[in-house]
Amino acid sequence: MVQSASFDLPASPIPDSGAVLDWYDRHARILPWRVPPQDRARGIKPNPYHVWLSEIMLQQTTIAAVGKYFAAFTRLWPTVADLAAAPLDDVLVQWAGLGYYARARNLHACANAVMENHGGNFPQTAARLRDLPGIGDYTSAAIAAICHDEQVAVLDGNVDRVMARFLALPVPVREEKALIRARVQEAVPERAGDFAQAMMDLGATICAPRRANCLVCPLERDCQGTRTGNPLTFPVPAPKAEKPHRFGHAFVIRHPDGSVFLRQRGPKGLLAKMTEVPGTEWVGEEKDANFPLKGQWKEAGLVTHTFTHFHLSLSVWSIQSDQALDEGWWACIDALDNEALPSVFRKVLKAAGLQ
Ligand code: SF4
Structure with a gap:
């Protein structure tokens, strides 16, 4: 059992964004909605509609499961205008199987809000994106960082796990979310979008739920979790509420x-x-x-x-x-x-x- 009394907040390290970006330049996953770092460096920008769609689909669903849905949606509705004009029932039919159907309704409402209130263009800042239906703290930060390099911390489940290990967080993530956010925020470089995606990729491929490949991890030098000899002890699980x-x-x-x-x-x-x-x-x-x-x-x-x-x-x-x-x-x-x-x-x- 990890002891919480020994945790020293001020001494907790900050991720080395340079090392993370170097790693990302060589190992970025190829995803249908992503602009690879080499293209990003040449000034090619991600399509906000694609980034938004993928982020909504990925909430509580894996990349493997989302691939065919993303392909179907972008084939049927290539732009946010097309999606807004589609009947809600058609959107629900295409969404069937992804679960959490409130998201599909919000998706459609959001597409309409973008058309009616923003002239068909997604707002560029996290603060303004957050006003749209179905877009919360995480999704607004992800879109603003990935599409426009806004220097905001983007914390999904993968990043939370990486940071819980990196900090050897002795308590469940939700109890120290503010600390995680602060440490990531301090690390965010100018290439904020690539950094956000790099941290997500690290969590998906190197610092995965049941395996931590510390020897090839760009965060290894400062990682507190790997120093304990058993980084998989982190994140400390939160007590589970019994489901009725x-x-x-x-x-x-x-x-x-x-x-x-x-x-x-x-x-x-x-x-x-x-x-x-x-x-x-x-x-x-x-x-x-x-x-x-x-x-x-x-x-x-x-x-x-x-x-x-x-x-x-x-x-x-x-x-x-x-x-x-x-x-x-x-x-x-x-x-x-x-x-x-x-x-x-x-x-x-x-x-x-x-x-
Ligand atoms: S060094 Fe190991 S535990 Fe630390 S972040 Fe990297 S993979 Fe995770």
């Missing part, structure tokens, strides 16, 4: 012609306005199924899914019937990719043998 468990039933109604009955969720709350398989409310205790149609319902399995704030167990039932419910539509099972179906309902359809 909810239960519900999902009803898969299959028409004899092969289609399946779907409906739209309500306008507010979790997965608002997304497409769903009909079902019960999700509650804190297991209850008997209250079937929406009379007939021979068959048990099709149990689906489990974890949301940010709770675990869900859904009992899946299926029936063959040509009877529709009050609101909804029959969807062709060959075209389910065109429905804004969140992952949890794709799991439900899979359990019923439809995906």
Whole structure:
């Protein structure tokens, strides 16, 4: 166990931005939304629309998962004007699978705000970017630094981990976020965008969650974590709050012609306005199924899914019937990719043998 009493804040080191940039010039990851450092040095600027889109998609999602979504969005909507003009439902359909659907709604609202309030150009400073829907402290700093070299600290989960190790932070990151920010801020050089991306790359490739390759790390010289002999001890984990468990039933109604009955969720709350398989409310205790149609319902399995704030167990039932419910539509099972179906309902359809 790491002792917090020995932590000496004033003595904590500052990352060597020169070493970090040297490393980045040689090892920068190639990403579809990124301008490589050599091109950046020649004056080529990143496209703010691409940087913004990637940053929103990357919130709580990996680069590997985001690649195909980024490609699809930029193919369908090459500019922020195109995205703003697209119907929200089309955006939600393309977003399906990325999760956190409030982000997709904010994405669309933000594109419209850029068109209506900023003449189609993203603002250039973090302070002004922060006024846009769905853009918080991190995203505003990232866009301003990457696109315009604003000298602001950009702290994502990767950078937090690198800094927790670099400082041998004896407490969970959230308790010393201000210190991390201050140390990174002191280090930010003129090439602020490349530095921000370099720190993210370091966290993704060298100082990764389960491995720290200290021998090739540009921060090794001053790193306090590596000196402890066990840098993976950091970041000190925060105590985990127990996630509650909810239960519900999902009803898969299959028409004899092969289609399946779907409906739209309500306008507010979790997965608002997304497409769903009909079902019960999700509650804190297991209850008997209250079937929406009379007939021979068959048990099709149990689906489990974890949301940010709770675990869900859904009992899946299926029936063959040509009877529709009050609101909804029959969807062709060959075209389910065109429905804004969140992952949890794709799991439900899979359990019923439809995906
Ligand atoms: S020296 Fe090791 S622990 Fe320190 S930042 Fe680099 S990889 Fe992480």
